[in-house]
Amino acid sequence: MHELTKRILAGDVRGAARAITIIENDYPERSQILQELFPHTGKAKLIGITGSPGAGKSSLVDNLIGYLRSQGLKIGVVAVDPTSPFTGGAILGDRVRMQSHALDRGVFIRSMGTRGSLGGLSRNTRDAVRVLDAYGCDVVLIETVGVGQSELDVMHIADTIAVVLNPGAGDSVQAFKAGIMEIADMFVINKADLPGVEKLQIEVEQMLDLVKHDAAWRPPIIRTISTQNQGLEQLWSAVCEHQSHLENSGEGQARRSKHLQGEVLEIVHDQLFRHMEEKLEKGGYAAAMSEVAQGTRDPYSAAAEMIRLFFPHTP
Amino acid sequence: MHELTKRILAGDVRGAARAITIIENDYPERSQILQELFPHTGKAKLIGITGSPGAGKSSLVDNLIGYLRSQGLKIGVVAVDPTSPFTGGAILGDRVRMQSHALDRGVFIRSMGTRGSLGGLSRNTRDAVRVLDAYGCDVVLIETVGVGQSELDVMHIADTIAVVLNPGAGDSVQAFKAGIMEIADMFVINKADLPGVEKLQIEVEQMLDLVKHDAAWRPPIIRTISTQNQGLEQLWSAVCEHQSHLENSGEGQARRSKHLQGEVLEIVHDQLFRHMEEKLEKGGYAAAMSEVAQGTRDPYSAAAEMIRLFFPHTP
Numbered sequence: 001m002h003e004l005t006k007r008i009l010a011g012d013v014r015g016a017a018r019a020i021t022i023i024e025n026d027y028p029e030r031s032q033i034l035q036e037l038f039p040h041t042g043k044a045k046l047i048g049i050t051g052s053p054g055a056g057k058s059s060l061v062d063n064l065i066g067y068l069r070s071q072g073l074k075i076g077v078v079a080v081d082p083t084s085p086f087t088g089g090a091i092l093g094d095r096v097r098m099q100s101h102a103l104d105r106g107v108f109i110r111s112m113g114t115r116g117s118l119g120g121l122s123r124n125t126r127d128a129v130r131v132l133d134a135y136g137c138d139v140v141l142i143e144t145v146g147v148g149q150s151e152l153d154v155m156h157i158a159d160t161i162a163v164v165l166n167p168g169a170g171d172s173v174q175a176f177k178a179g180i181m182e183i184a185d186m187f188v189i190n191k192a193d194l195p196g197v198e199k200l201q202i203e204v205e206q207m208l209d210l211v212k213h214d215a216a217w218r219p220p221i222i223r224t225i226s227t228q229n230q231g232l233e234q235l236w237s238a239v240c241e242h243q244s245h246l247e248n249s250g251e252g253q254a255r256r257s258k259h260l261q262g263e264v265l266e267i268v269h270d271q272l273f274r275h276m277e278e279k280l281e282k283g284g285y286a287a288a289m290s291e292v293a294q295g296t297r298d299p300y301s302a303a304a305e306m307i308r309l310f311f312p313h314t315p
Numbered sequence: 316m317h318e319l320t321k322r323i324l325a326g327d328v329r330g331a332a333r334a335i336t337i338i339e340n341d342y343p344e345r346s347q348i349l350q351e352l353f354p355h356t357g358k359a360k361l362i363g364i365t366g367s368p369g370a371g372k373s374s375l376v377d378n379l380i381g382y383l384r385s386q387g388l389k390i391g392v393v394a395v396d397p398t399s400p401f402t403g404g405a406i407l408g409d410r411v412r413m414q415s416h417a418l419d420r421g422v423f424i425r426s427m428g429t430r431g432s433l434g435g436l437s438r439n440t441r442d443a444v445r446v447l448d449a450y451g452c453d454v455v456l457i458e459t460v461g462v463g464q465s466e467l468d469v470m471h472i473a474d475t476i477a478v479v480l481n482p483g484a485g486d487s488v489q490a491f492k493a494g495i496m497e498i499a500d501m502f503v504i505n506k507a508d509l510p511g512v513e514k515l516q517i518e519v520e521q522m523l524d525l526v527k528h529d530a531a532w533r534p535p536i537i538r539t540i541s542t543q544n545q546g547l548e549q550l551w552s553a554v555c556e557h558q559s560h561l562e563n564s565g566e567g568q569a570r571r572s573k574h575l576q577g578e579v580l581e582i583v584h585d586q587l588f589r590h591m592e593e594k595l596e597k598g599g600y601a602a603a604m605s606e607v608a609q610g611t612r613d614p615y616s617a618a619a620e621m622i623r624l625f626f627p628h629t630p
Contacts, residue, residue: 031615034615035615257609258608260607260610260614261608264607264614264618269588269591271619271622271629272587272622272629275629276584289576292579293572293575293576295357298350299575299582300346300353303578303580303583307586313626313628314626
């Protein structure tokens, strides 16, 4: 057993942090540690929190952590920011607010971006969540900034997905366009002291009538004013109710099975791609690639030849 | 030479439409047709138009088509909508407006979504754009709805990327967060008759000072009121100026080389993945996958074994 595996299972916070760095940088020991941790995962509740920028997700997460800590729960947060590798979300100071928990040993917060992420962002996030699960977190919150395909991919890691909406921001239409309605297990209307709450609630209800959902679970709409700690208890009880629904209906196991199988394919995919990149870096196929670059050779026939060379037993 | 290749090169609109359907469904003749068309591509100007929902992209594209048609140019439009496979953007009626050109033989409009797209969306879009290029379009407009990673990927197909912003919608911050500032070759402030134009222009200028750009090309900011056909001439002349810059500086060739080489890797990637899926469908590895689904086997070791089985000469 790898030394870090032992430290993580013993609840050593530095061991967990180190393992996530290993994941982000795709160091060779990654696979061994994750294989060893795997049998110790599956205990944490995995909650995804997403919504458009400005909906108040960070503040909601911040206050939800406070609420869950008051219940004696150990909390992990993975804040995912798949936006610009140059500017990131950090420039906007989202993360600064969460520093209020920086000295609390029962809260582990980690931001993940695309910078230096050699595996895919959703794969790295899933592995980081597993580290926190094995490390002993009762709840892992997975927060994404913004709405887009990469955020949707990341959200599939969670068992329960809460979409945070902001009254008066045209958020209902945004969520509809971004395909986020279909993945929501619940909606949170945050900043529920602002005007436009009733209108937004009606719009979301109408959209829920249109969108195909798990017949046995209609996503509830919860109102919060996270800055005043209002609605957090209701939000948490909706999460627990959803998790019971997942277990009782078999839907939870079905989702997990599907995601685990998808994960196998994703890992194979990444490994093959890396194999190809290594061959290319060593100069294999350089002449043909140079013809492609000059536009004198089409990329379709070049790809077919590359497969024959690098993956000889693949038709 | 495939019969469709001949028809497309002869300017047959139905041949072009059929080829794009073949691309979307990834039919076997796809590769042959694209290989044959490739030497006949590279003549069209490829213009990407993106921005957040509600910025008025569809209306801008619609009126830009009218302007370019008045210049005697043949126009292709590929409208990409990588949002929900269930609802799509179509439900919002964006596409309806473009029907004003439906009877004009000099305009070819095609929407592409994720539904039924077996290759990746950006790969399919790139191939569709090549069909329109070989078919004889002078200009191909690539329009994406919304902002996210998949839209950014799609935009890389274009030579010139215009980001459409809407005054008063907090659009500058949105664009900043989504990493779209770095890819913009120009900004279009549409609906320039609304309040907030000066403020938005100043914000964009300030952001341009912060963001790393091609030193020899600072993205201009163009104001349009597309519903009144204002600013279209200025927009088009900025596009032409940017294209001259690309050619004269060598930047255009550098971008094309990079994208063509990336494309080879993407095709290889897709082929290998399909090979794996076919093997799996035939029942290869079914027992192990079932263990993974039940959670009794970790996905990491399962992936390693699958590579040994399906891609035996890959380390």
